[in-house]
Amino acid sequence: MKISRIRSQILVMPQADPLANTPEDPGAARPIVILRLDTDDEIEGLGVTFYGGAITAALKRAVDDLGALVIGEDPLRVEAIIAKLRAAAGGSGPAGMFTLALSAIDIALWDIRGKALGNRCGNCSAGRGSGSRPMPAVRCGATSRSTRSWLPPDA
Numbered sequence: 001m002k003i004s005r006i007r008s009q010i011l012v013m014p015q016a017d018p019l020a021n022t023p024e025d026p027g028a029a030r031p032i033v034i035l036r037l038d039t040d041d042e043i044e045g046l047g048v049t050f051y052g053g054a055i056t057a058a059l060k061r062a063v064d065d066l067g068a069l070v071i072g073e074d075p076l077r078v079e080a081i082i083a084k085l086r087a088a089a090g091g092s093g094p095a096g097m098f099t100l101a102l103s104a105i106d107i108a109l110w111d112i113r114g115k116a117l118g119n120r121c122g123n124c125s126a127g128r129g130s131g132s133r134p135m136p137a138v139r140c141g142a143t144s145r146s147t148r149s150w151l152p153p154d155a
Contacts, residue, residue: 001039001040001041001043001074001075001076001116002039002040002072002073002074002075003037003038003039003070003071003072003073003074003075004038004039004040004071005037005038005071006035006036006037006038006064006067006068006070006071007035007036007038008033008034008035008036008060008063008064008067008104009033009034009060010031010032010033010034010056010057010060011031011032011033011034012029012030012031012032013029013030013031013032014028014029014030015028015029015030030050030052031050031052031053031056032048032049032050032056033048033049033050033051033056033059033060033063033104034046034047034048035047035048035049035063035067035104035105035107035108036108037067037070037075037105037108037109037112039075039112039116041116043075043112043115043116044112044115045075045107045108045109045110045111045112045115046107046108046111047103047104047105047106047107047108047109047111048104048107049063049100049101049103049104050100051097051100055097058097059097059100059101062097062098062100062101063101063104063105065101066085066088066089066098066101066102066105067105069084069085069088070084070085070105070109075109075112075113075116076112076113076116076117078106078109078110078113081105081109082102082105082106082109085102085105086102089102
């Protein structure tokens, strides 16, 4: 299995809760960057990252630039891919924009791995796990394509 395509987009969500020590604003929105990593086996990994404000477009670009480096890689080798991206970043990590962009890729890679290996988070209703109450499978990050229901259509 190889990563065949990367797609990212900015999604503006209503701000349900203000961030720490900021005033409430009922009309406020929170832009986030959504990442989709596709494999040649038709598994889609989803990732998300957030910075906010005017820097969101720069974060999306960082996700796109780092994501371009993973095309052709085996998504099951998460640690090797992360090491490759850290090496490519040179002295720009481990902080700031690099770390935020890397987090979206890391989440998407683990999502692919979970889907490919049939693993679930352990708290969803399909896997029950040790939790006292199961999480609905649709909210589990490592479930089937039903997790796409909250995403906007492809751009």
